[in-house]
Amino acid sequence: MKTTNNIVPGQGVPSPLPENVAGRIGLKQLFLGFLKIGLLGFGGLAPVAHHVIVEDRAWLTEQEYASLLGLGQILPGGNIINLAVIMGDRFQGIWGSLTALAALMAMPLVILMALALLYERFAGLAVVRTAIGGSAAVAAGLVIGTAAKILWKLRLSWIGLLFAALAFAAVGLLQLSLVPVIVVLAPLSVGVAYTRRRS
């Protein structure tokens, strides 16, 4: 690919952010900001992350946020987790990454433990089993609905739809192992996208 001019090897910590912004945000601010994102991130982190980082704290402009999130999205792992790692590093180096990551996970893990202990304590009750069974049915529907919504909004080309269908069939219907499926499909799909973009 003739795009290497866009990948600049790190000299120190490269930063696309204005100097004044990068220096001003300390570990404490990073911690509090990502603590808030984790705590308020019910039903998905993306909306609250955007609110805190762009609107509330004005750490990044819309464009900077979009480009960092874009990078977080093409990397494996949670998008906002990746965003926390990269933003933390841009602001405060490796300690910034660790701080943002720890802050992001702290409250959700505490709340999760509380829910898990309640579940363990009361799972024997018919009311609790029914309630959780009901929310499990909802959760399945939420995932299906989300996928359908993304699919609808993307307006994929036929080749994109083909790759989506192949991934769905291989993992969902044939229940093949995920790693080989991705190792085969991902380079093919990116290669096709690259070829189509050039032509």
Next chain:
Amino acid sequence: MKNHVLWQIALTFASLSLVAMGGANAVVPEIHRQIVGAHGWMNDATFSQLFAIAQAAPGPNILLASLIGWRIAGMAGLAVATLAMIVPSSVLAFTVGRLVNRLADAPWISVTKAGLVPIAVGLIMAGGLVMARAAVHSLFSLAITVGAAIFVLCSDRNPLWALAGGTIISLLGLWGGVVK
């Protein structure tokens, strides 16, 4: 023996960390395949219940891994599963974040995204199918699943509303004698 289980948990989730494109929902089928299928650590019902609890908590959806780790091996399992799921992908994000400088005009990012997004969507849909297979046992629960999917498709409200609504409807069903 306990250490052996922790090691297996670490291996299971660490191997998924680097292929979790678009987050944890894309690796739900594989987590299910390994946890319920290959290792037999829990049954379908427990798996879908843990998934529901993870959805009800705030935070990243990789919390499903934390919860599964906890269920299999307690607090140590929770810590191992969480770290195994987070560390490999975060180290990669950290490294790539340092290598990549000017992001806004990097065409290879949008090309890579264009290639990966369809696969991620297909995998998330597969995740939904696996969850539905585990959670739907009657016409009643099928109706709840379909209703939740329609809710997400047709509104931009927080999905927590659907979770609350579906739970209440299930309880009403219990008291009305529709579900056991």
